[in-house]
Amino acid sequence: MDELVLEAGLTGEAYDAILIDWVRVAIKDKVAMQVAMISPALTTYDKWKENAILLNQLMQDQTEAV
Numbered sequence: 253m254d255e256l257v258l259e260a261g262l263t264g265e266a267y268d269a270i271l272i273d274w275v276r277v278a279i280k281d282k283v284a285m286q287v288a289m290i291s292p293a294l295t296t297y298d299k300w301k302e303n304a305i306l307l308n309q310l311m312q313d314q315t316e317a318v
Contacts (some may be wrong), residue, residue: 271297275304283308 275297276284286307287300294300 265295268295268297268300272300275300279304279308280311282311 272294276288283304287294287303290303294303
């Protein structure tokens with residue numbers, strides 16, 4: 253995939269924006285909304301993914317505690 257991305261000229265912010273969009277589609281709406289509300293806004297895929305995983309785990313822990 254990385255080779256195709258480079259061929260298409262997608263690097264840096266453009267590449268991160270596409271990956272972030274894919275993550276938003278793949279995760280629960282509540283998690284995506286919470287990540288999107290983080291200030292300052294997360295602009296890299298790695299930070300978006302890291303925070304989505306953390307928030308998803310926190311929400312699961314809260315659900316299990318009830």
